[in-house]
Amino acid sequence: MTEIISYTVIAIGMMFNLFGCIGITRLPDVYNRIQAATKCVTMGTCLILLGLMIHAGVSPLGIKALLCILFILVTSPTSAHALARGAYKSGVKLWKKSCCDQYGAVSIITAYDVMKKDVITVSPDTPLQDAVDLLVEMRITGMPVVEQDGSIAGIISEKDMIDYASKSNIKTARVRDAMSTKATVFSPDTDIHIIAGVLSKGKFRRVPIAENGKLVGIVSRRDIMHILTSGKKKEAGKK
């Protein structure tokens, strides 16, 4: 009786092994193959060992088979995960029909990781003279203009101020008169590559980051330079 049971279990294990190996040969990319082979072959070999255990009963052979089952159950998925990660890091591409790449999506740097959160802002009704003083004092080249309720009215930079000063008197003016109202605003989850593309065009030196119309941060060329230098998400986020 035990013989029939153990042989049946082993035969089922063999089927799993065979299907796993067919998976190795038939599936399109390394990640598919790893998952098919590891799942099926681990299951199949464990069943073979289980059949051996049933056959041998409580004996050195049976105990060793049990040990082997436990060991394979722990190590086989571990090595498969390590191998998949190694394959990904070494640059093996996914199959072209794969629908999503969540591991890759995690490593995208967003505007939120890079932006400065404590932004120096100015209200549109501030006298332009004060804004000029503030820029010079804080050693920055521009800042967002923010209404009382936190919404972005525009952006004012050295260039806007010099432009205005060349045409009229800044002593009597307010920020509203000089600022540029056509600020390009991004949301915090924008891929940093898009923002870098906009900044590299040369029109702006900084872009405000807003969520639901409220200003939450600012990304300047300097912030992008910080990711370029360290190449690490964490250090860039601290800045």
Add this chain to the structure above:
Amino acid sequence: MITFFYISLLLCCTLCMWRIGRGPTAPDRAMGIDILGIIVVGFCAVIALVTGKDFYMNIALAWSLLSFIGMIALAKHLEGKGFDE
């Protein structure tokens, strides 16, 4: 019945070897070796079943251990790191 076990295991080994030879990338070959190692453990189990000798299971345990360590080292190497990182 035993013959069927041997034939299917040999078939599995052949398919793995085909993948190891075919590639096309290094992780493919590494994965083939990993799976081949596990199938060899199954092979040892069947031989132990036929002969009733328990030292074949010692071989199986040692083989799975070596295969695991080797695979972790290969994976780390593919990542471009040393074994102790």
